[in-house]
Amino acid sequence: MSEVLLVIFITVIIFLIFNNLNGKIRRLEKEISDLHSKINNPQQNTVSQQQNTIAEETGISAQNPSIPIHEEIRTEEIPTPPQKDWLGPVFDFLKQNILTIIGIFTLVLGIGYFVKYAIDKNWIGETARAGIGLAAGAGIMLTGHFLRKNYAVFSSIITGGGIAVLYFTTTIAFREYHLFTQNTAFIITILITFASIVLAYYYKSEVLIIFALLGGFSAPLMVSTGQSNYLFLFIYLTLLNIGMLAASILKHWKSVGWTAYFFTSLYLFSWTSEKAELLCIAFYIISYIIFYIFALQDYIKKNVLSSWDTLMLVLINFSSIIGVVYIFNTLKYEPVIIFPLLFAVPNGLLAVKEYGKRSFGFSYSIFIALTISLITLATAFQFKAHLITSVWAIEASLLLYIWKKSGHKIFKTCFYILFPLVIISQIMTWTEYFKERQMAVVFNPVFLTSLVTIATTIVNLFLLKKINETRKEKDTFFENVFAIVSYGVIYIALLLEIVYHISDMPWAAMLSIGLLFSIYYIFVLMLLRKKLDIDSSVQTGLIYLFLLLIVFNSSFSSSEVVNAVLQKKLSFSFYWVHLLQWIPFIYILRNTAFIPDFYKTELSYWIISTTLVVAVSCGFYHTYTIASVEDISNINRTKEHFNILYLPIIWAILASLFIYISLKKNIPEYSRIGFALLGIMVLKLYCYDVWQMDNISRITAFIILGVILLLSSFTFQRLKNIIKNMVDKKEEEGGRK
Template sequence: MENSLFIILIFVFFFAYYTLNKKISHLENEISELRKKATKNAQLTEIKEERIDPEVKFTLSEDIQEVQPIKQQPPVSKETPPQKDWIAPIFDFLKQNILTIIGIFTLVLGIGYFVKYAIDKNWIGETSRAGIGFLIGGGIMLTAHFLRKNYAVFSSIITGGGIAILYFTTTIAFREYHLFTQNLAFIITCIITLISILLSYYYKSETLIIFSLFGGFLAPLMISTGQSNYPFLFTYIMVLNIGMLTIAFLKHWKSVGWIAFIFTNIYLFYWAVEKPEILSIYFYIIAYIIFYAFALQSYIKKNVLSTYDILMLVLINFSSIIGIVYIFNELEYEPVIIFPIIFALINSLLLLKEYNKKDFGISYSVFTGITVSLVTIAFALQFKTHLITTVWAIEATLLLFIWKKTSLNIFKLCFYVLFPLVIVTQMVTWAEYYTAKNLNIVFNPVFLTSSVTVITTLANLILLKKLPETQKQDNSFFEYTFKILSFGVIYVALLLEIIYHISEKPWSFIFSIGLLFSVYYLFIILLFRKKLDINKDFETGLIYIFLFLLMLNVSFSASGIVTSILVKKIDINFYAVHLLYWIPFIYTLWKILPESDFFKKEIAYWFVSITLITVISCELYHLYILANTSDILTVWKFEKHFSILYLPIIWAVLASIFIYLGLKKNISELNKVGFALLGLMILKLYAYDVWQMDNVSRIIAFIILGVILLLSSFMFQRLKNIIKNLVDKKDETIENDNPEMQ
């Protein structure tokens, strides 16, 4: 019953297929007739248009009624071809052929399940199973061969499915059934790859050669037994690459080279990491030559570097450097700079060629950037910097430089992908500070690596600064984020080096030096804010952080220093070093803040005032303690005396200054700050201080504060009268100048 139903279903399927095929053939004939008619109409239109000179257009002048010919300007040639959207063709291909791809995949699965069912039922033996697989794969390829004329893409996908069946059949026959030796299985996969390449070339199908390429590079994994025979493997891969390079030159299929490049580098890196040996360097050199030639094929033929050619040049140079130098370091060979210098010389020859032609276009910039980058890497590696961090940092800058020269967004995208990786590898490098012992000051591998990252980061900031305004607006978010990350990387790199070399000092010393460095670092950024092209919002944020660090420095850091001085852990002279923060603080108040937009918001006056109050109060307190005691046990006594007697006086003086400046400069927020501080001082005085004093101190405090308040009041009244007289005089002058107002 089941067999009869199966036969009926097959009959119905073939009948439906025959009917549908007949209708499709009829539609194809109608489409062919319509195309012939359209072609004939187009030819008639061209014959009519040939009578008119396409190079001449006519305009009629309004003043002079005469015909004036205007020649069309020839199109301007560009060195770099317009950037194409490579994603759209892929989606178009998938939309048009998704059913075919799913269909061939489903067919392969169906055949696989059928073979499994036959095996479970013991219908066929192991040899027969392999034979069926080869026959089905060959049959599918033969069917695709007859369909190639009218259905090229469909035929290529079907052929790819047949090739996949042949590869997997060989793999299963070798691994599961042990029908072949490894050498024979490898020969069979090579034959399959060769046939697929020849068919790709014969059919002129890029789709088919991509299938072939994947199969060719995955074949060694399919027949692997777990025992590594790298010389044999890479001989096969390099022969495969040479074949692919030949196809790429003949057919201009760039996808072939990129797939081969990715697979080759994965294999090479795996070999270099698992078993570094001198032989692998030879294969790196061969790969470099092959893919360098692939990247230059358009340059050799047309003297043009396309977008992806430039990207390939960058990647092949830097990936080869990473692999070869890693092997040199692992085997402890010297000098490690030999191959960066050799690659730099190769690129400099092309640079010299462009220079001799006096052609300073994109090709000249690319070869210049690569050459300079390789020389920089050579010098950095000579000082024992970390390989990956150094190469990626320089490569990121090179990508940004090429983006600047070509305006091709792919290099910007690559830069924004690579720069975070540079930060990650730099963080791994910084982790060595925690385990390293007795590193030299500055001239140690960790800081020299950080120096490369710092220098390249500064170069990146300069390159981004010189972008046109239109590009800056288009990339404002990325530029803002990048600047924050860049300043952060530079800050951490310098700070960690400083902390490492003072790590044996007391924590108060380390904390103070760290804060002092942070204050000066922000001050330098604010000082050169215009040259660094820092916008107003970013500048305002930096000022807030700067002021907050100052308060943190005098309230916590300075207290720790005083305590360490009193317990004899730090020399008292170090306090003078701590006071160096006054230089950037005074300059910022005097010069930077008035020139910025910091005071546009009212809260800024409060923040600056609180900072000034905190700094002055804390420093006077610390100086008072250091001047009056050298014993940690008596500090509390002097601390209480200062808080009760001197702090209200300091606050009263500062409040008077704020109110005076507020009246003089007509800044109401300063008046509010002054009166708020005065109120706080009076509240503290009457609520707490007065009850802690002895009679003598109480009398002195009240007299001094009373005198200060009276003098302040007199000064305010006098200033108020001066301002009133000035206003009255101004009004009188206006009335005299305008008699009509009298």
């Protein structure tokens, strides 16, 4: 018992000290305020003195406000404060009140530990314990009441701490001590919530009503016995949200609406995931109406939409769609498109209203964008697209569109958060390819969902391009990463659909078709590089990837196809399919202006020439093999024969071609490449090939190579003379002029 007396004594001492310090602080605040007014308003005193002087000289009373003062007597213009970031007020509040928040939290914990200590010592019974908690909560609230005039925010936090004590005391009295029945405990928590809301309205305290809402939404969990009575729960939550809406409209407290939306969504999604039933839909629609009105209150009063109101419109539409469509899909009801179309109606009507007023500003753009997005969702759901992926993909594009129209960074931030979730959800959707069998071509749920993601990704790229055109600053790193990820998503979506439907074919066919698709996909991206505004560094990366795929398809993939044809796993005609790679490759080789940034370094000429040599050599080798080999057991002998007899000839022709191009287009690097290839060919010929040939082959190879080299040399000499004559003629004509 001595510990209790000690605690009471210390509390009284602290109160007396605090009261004494509080009086001194008030006097000091008054002195500072008076001094501050004298320091900050010297000009007002000067103006007053000048007015009195003018009045004395002219006989006009300076107290008459209708008489103008001399024009030179002006007050300085007050500079407009810079616009703060949306998190600024939050951080300002925390900086100013963090000690108060920590203090009240510590006090609540101290009371709790004290009561626990008293219980452990058996000083008080169960009823007394609850009584102490309730009395402590009421005392803290009373303290906040007395401090409300001079310390509004401080008193709100203190009062909120008292409310928390009342909530927790009621919960403990019900759960641990069983002093109340569940209904009684719930009624008490409702009364606490109602009293808190009334106090918040009376004190005009937004902080206090947030405490009240937190307690109100926590009350069902506090008095829960584990038996779900969702009808009663959501009737209570609906009444709480209606109270929130009234307070928000009367006091323009937006934070209470966001707090209520967060907790209501958690409860709704929890109910939906635990037990999907038609009753859920009724409360989804009721919540939709309440928060839709909450988001539109400024639009109704002032015909304006703030960034946060717009974000609420987006969230309430799409979160409601996810819930109700999930319930319909779970219960196997049709048609699910009724809900996105139903939610599109109010947005469409508001868009029509703006159109009727010939007002095509931000509000019209938002309503028409929401309407189109919901109708698009309805179309996707009609074709059985996956729910979450489709909703998030369209929502991400909508957020990017709103960012473009408004310029508010909150939508940019939300897009950055949501876009990775779209990718993750799409990847999870793609796993259905490994589970499902016999899905239709194109018109299957997985690919239809991919089409939604592809369409929204293309829209995102277009919108991002428009945003960059209207803003001077550009985050190149993010734009490049976003572009690469977007093109990768489109590529994987199309590739997986192709591979799924050819999965019964041999591995060589799947590999060849996949590589051909990859080559043509990159080629199309390069063709559309200007329209897609692809960065030059990304273009260069695409070229390197394109050439790597050409090499891989020409060597490894073609070899697999040849083996499959010889083993009768594939038809002979399939071999010619993989040669389609030459169409884009030849186009790139012939149009050097197609990739101008690629040729800025000497290394690029070596890379593209090496790719050409490998592709031509492997192409002739595989064609020769498939045409001359009937039994796969003879393939090694055919390979050795080709390498010794025909490969040096092919390299000699290619080397001559490189040197010819070098002289014709004045590109010295091709000349070096040509001579390097000739050197490799000669080394191979004299160091290895001649020792493996028979006499007839050796004679044939040397004669053919000799003729090729002599003809090439003769051609080069003629070309050099032609070029020299042209240069001399131009110099002579220049001298005459």
